Each structure stands twice: as structure tokens, then as C-alpha cells.
Amino acid sequence: MQIQVFMGNAGDGKTSKLQGVQDRLDFTGESAPIIQAGAYGEDGLLEILEVRAAGGQREILVDDCSRQQILRVLEWQSCVEHEPDFEGLVIHLARKD
Template identity: 45%
Template sequence: MQIQVINDQDRDIAIAEIRRLNAVMAQFGEESRTVFAEAYALCGLVDALEVRASRGHREILVLDCTAAQIRAVLEWQTLDQVGKFEGLVIHLVRKA
């Protein structure tokens, strides 16, 4: 599992990066998977990501993450020592 945190304070730059990633995913026949972090509590966000990963999603975009949510996802990453989610890439866009 790979976690990429997009720290750009300028929301427009982060949105442009997400659009770029969506375009790349579309070229590979992958459907964009955008999650809105503000809709989830800490555990709920991790649970939602785990469900999506278990369904076979290999790339997930998460918008408007708080620092606490980012920490929770990074902690979840450390628990995947078996490599169950190998090949999963999660892009976390920090809330401006």
C-alpha cells in the first residue's frame, strides 16, 4: 500500500492534480474513486477505504482530509504487514 499526501494549501492546485490523476486512470480503463473525507469520522474513513480496497479498487482519491484523518490512514497502512493491500495507492488531499 502506498499513501500519497497532497499538502498543497491552494485547493485549485490539488483539484488540478486530482483531475490529472483521474485522466491517467481513465487511460488505463480504471474508474475514478473519489472519497470525500468530510463525510466520515476517523474510523469511518479507514473502514470505507478498506471496503473499497477489498472490492479491488487499486487507486483511491480522498478529498479534504484533516490531519487526524491522514494520521489514521497512515496508521492503518502500518497494520497491513501481510501485504493484503499490495498495489493499492491512496491519494490524500489535505484540507486547506
């Protein structure tokens, strides 16, 4: 599992770096909607990440993350990184201003 954290303008689903990733995924036909982290608490965000990964999504985009949500995702990564369900998973997190 790989986690990338982007800093900068977020919260509108159009974070430039996330948008570039989404455009690339749209081109390859692998896209899924950007997760708006503001709609979830820390545990809820981890749950949606697990659901997406279990459903076979290998690249997940998350916008509007709080510092605490990012820290929780990084902690979660260390707990699940050796589980086969998360093999090859890439999560892109954009931190809110």
C-alpha cells in the same frame, strides 16, 4: 501499500493533483469516484478504504482530508501493510486547507 499526501486547495473534488490522477485512471478505465473525506469520521474513512481495497480497487483518491484523518490512514498503513489484500494499493490523500 503506498500513500501520497497532497497539500493545497481541496474540498471541491477538483484538487489539481488528484484531478490529474483521476484523469489518468479514466483513460485506463480504472477510475472510481473521489472519496470526500469530509463525509466520514476517521474510522469511517478507514472502513471505506478497506471496502474499496477488498473490492479490488488498487488506486484510491481521497479529497478534503483533515490532518487527523491523514495521520490515522498512515497509522492504519503500518498495521496492514503486510496483508495481501493491500498489496499494490496506492492511496492519494489531498489535505483540506
